[in-house]
Amino acid sequence: MQTIDSLGYKVYFDDTLKSLESYIAKKGYSQILIFVDRNTNDHCLPVLQAALPNLLDYDIIEIDPGEENKNIDFCIGVWKTMLDFGADRKALMINLGGGVVTDMGGFAASTFKRGIDFVQIPTTLLSQVDASVGGKTGIDLDNVKNIIGTFTQPQAVFISSAFLDTLDQRQLTSGFAEIIKHGLIQDKDLYNTCKQIDTTKVSTEIVYRSVEIKNKVIVSDPTEQGLRKILNFGHTIGHAVEGYSLLHDSNPLLHGEAIAIGMICEAWLSHKHTGLTESELKDITQTFLSRYDRYAFGTEIYGELIELMKNDKKNEEGKIGFALLKEIGNATYNVFISEDDIKSALDYYLESCIE
Amino acid sequence: MQTIDSLGYKVYFDDTLKSLESYIAKKGYSQILIFVDRNTNDHCLPVLQAALPNLLDYDIIEIDPGEENKNIDFCIGVWKTMLDFGADRKALMINLGGGVVTDMGGFAASTFKRGIDFVQIPTTLLSQVDASVGGKTGIDLDNVKNIIGTFTQPQAVFISSAFLDTLDQRQLTSGFAEIIKHGLIQDKDLYNTCKQIDTTKVSTEIVYRSVEIKNKVIVSDPTEQGLRKILNFGHTIGHAVEGYSLLHDSNPLLHGEAIAIGMICEAWLSHKHTGLTESELKDITQTFLSRYDRYAFGTEIYGELIELMKNDKKNEEGKIGFALLKEIGNATYNVFISEDDIKSALDYYLESCIE
Incomplete structure (x- = not known):
């Protein structure tokens, strides 16, 4: 499969995590932030770490999993954690997770210090086929879905089937x-x-x-x-x-x-x-x-x-x-x-x- | 004085409020939201109303004045009010006020439903010379200034000396x-x-x-x-x-x-x-x-x-x-x-x- 060209960035399918490694090596980021939820921290981050043995220095921002947490209160928590980590404008945010992580992480990154770079590693079937292209970031407010957000394109998207093995049947069917x-x-x-x-x-x-x-x-x-x-x-x-x-x-x-x-x-x-x-x-x-x-x-x-x-x-x-x-x-x-x-x-x- | 061409939009200085009137008439906005603080509601909105007698149908969003209110809590209040007013993507937000109103109003508009049109009417000397061009929107978080925001250009900026008459000496000196x-x-x-x-x-x-x-x-x-x-x-x-x-x-x-x-x-x-x-x-x-x-x-x-x-x-x-x-x-x-x-x-x- 070929790489797909989207709005100024590429979606990688083959040798995905190697592509991520060379992407990071090429850019001179001051800092790497990896944004996860508890599930992807447990099940997907080890996959990423195994594939990128040279990625040693990063900070982790973790939220509780679940669509009900894709709201402004959690987003404020993410922003404050970015501040606590001293993230500057040359930091990279890697969003490793399903749509909650990629949507909220994209929004947090696109609005922190008026925008820092972010890449998406969608780990659920749903986020691979839905949230991976399009540049929509967003959070819910008062249970209105994605009502607050931006159109901001990621720097790149990395789709790997390795993560689908971490999903249960219900999540696969949902994404389908x-x-x-x-x-x-x-x-x-x-x-x-x-x-x-x-x-x-x-x-x-x-x-x-x-x-x-x-x-x-x-x-x-x-x-x-x-x-x-x-x-x-x-x-x-x-x-x-x-x-x-x-x-x-x-x-x-x-x-x-x-x-x-x-x-x-x-x-x-x-x-x-x-x-x-x-x-x-x-x-x-x-x-x-x-x-x-x-x-x-x-x-x-x-x-x-x-x-x-x-x-x-x-x-x-x-x-x-x-x-x-x-x-x-x-x-x-x-x-x-x-x-x-x-x-x-x-x-x-x-x-x-x-x- | 000529109109200044900025990043895809114009800054009007002459016959400013007439230019605003024809701008609104030209575009088919579904709704007009005017964002003010208590001071500009009292002192500047009447100036605007007098200059635009045909602008009859709009909703007002008001916040307390003061830099200490340019924060995420008040911004959430603004977003919720926009929701309550049923604002859709074809609504226009008119930010009528100083930097707090133009910065926060710009941020609220640029992130509501992933972005609606907004125009700036800076009413303080500071906001006329500082916030009027550049497309910076923003709010403070944990007393860190403008740490959350976007680069989003307004549709137009309208600068009128009529509003400077509403300022006290301290504000004029600050803007200077x-x-x-x-x-x-x-x-x-x-x-x-x-x-x-x-x-x-x-x-x-x-x-x-x-x-x-x-x-x-x-x-x-x-x-x-x-x-x-x-x-x-x-x-x-x-x-x-x-x-x-x-x-x-x-x-x-x-x-x-x-x-x-x-x-x-x-x-x-x-x-x-x-x-x-x-x-x-x-x-x-x-x-x-x-x-x-x-x-x-x-x-x-x-x-x-x-x-x-x-x-x-x-x-x-x-x-x-x-x-x-x-x-x-x-x-x-x-x-x-x-x-x-x-x-x-x-x-x-x-x-x-x-x-």
Whole structure:
């Protein structure tokens, strides 16, 4: 596999950690900060250390794992730790972890002393296919996802399958939802391939194809003025379900699990509004329901979900905006949908679960 | 006076508020947010309203005035208010106030939903000559000044002398320190002019000349990789004194007052290290001491001041970096100075005060 060229930086797939080593050796950083959560500190940092025996001098910043910690309070803690370590503008931050680490670490780095260099080493399947390209950094505020953030490109991204071995099945399946999404919005072949794949054995080739699709979209529209919005398929409703679950569940949904629900609902909206056929809708519904557990909720939470959707960044002038499918492999964006239709889409999910 | 072209945007001086009106009319913003502090809400917003009778529909975000409030807690309050107002990505934020409002408002806007448009209407002399160009946004953390922020350019800057009439003498004198600084680092004529000016009557011409100098420097080095650092003359020690005063004084020093102290100390360092003559040092010392009250402190606070300096963004690899003068009108940067010399520079200030 080749290196993928993104917005001024490269995504490495082959000999990844060797590439990281030569990257660091080439640049004269004053200091290396490695940002991890407790899980990646335990399971991924040893992999990194084994691969980079010459990387001896670094400081570790650790946060508690979990999406519920991707908030401003933890971010303040990260900034203060950077201050305590005496990080200057020539420090490098290595974000080693899933989306929480890469999103928050990217935000902390992009705003510390008005911006220091950072590289991303996404360690979950989700972050490898989703957070690895695009330059979105962010944290949540008041349970509104990624509401505070920047568009800042990393210096480089290093994707290694070595880290996927550290994941449990639930995390792999969660990440797989974004790969299916990339197929649905841009590549019917990838979608069909996904339907036949056992998510316990995700190959680097599939990760590569998925990143390639996402990269093509974001390079054409770095700051989400237009086409890039199609990447949000499933995310308007999915983010609301995820925000709701973070707030109310002791064992909240993972991102991909919530997005899978969102994609079922938004496939229904696509059938109603943008030409997706009924058989495609059924196919998509079946694809997700066969892989993801049903999430039980009642109509009494619709109001709260819609309030969460109203804070979505894709909205304009108070209308709730969606990216929807015209057909499998072909998406559109800036489709504004009424609250009644959103409720019907949620109804469709609940009905599909009991069928 | 002509409009000044900065990094992709214009700074308006003539018919300023009319220019703002036509700017807003031209763009199709979904919403207007006006960010003020209590003082500018009382004294400057009426000026704006009188000049823009057609601007009827906007939301006001207000913070308490004062540098001590330019921190992350207040910034979170601003973000939450933006959320409450339902601001979307096509909203415009108008920052109407001094440096606290323009710096924090710029930061809040540049990070809300990964960035919305903002324009600056600096209302103090200091912010007109200092914060108006350069694209620096920022807030303080743990009394470290501007440690969190971004480089984000506003859409436009509107400078109007109408707002200077709302200032008291102390604020005008504070802002004047930055004008003197622009003379010291780049323009001996401006410095000599400044020495003859009564700070109660600062003309728009002087503001224009000062902005022109700063703009020339920042356009050549937008992200402070090199030359732009000369703008920090007086600020390494000045920021530490300001941070100390914010922490310990009930009526803390204003920014320009602290920077005036910093420039006296750093002129002494310039005499010792970069060729400033003794007569120039005396001249600079006299210029500031004749305009700014002495600030009483003892050698027992030197340790705390140096700790504050160690967090300065210009430092590299633990060494404290300075911009210093080679002569009046000519500055250099990346001069790293020992703690002993910094203490001697502070001694020089204290001795000058009692002479």
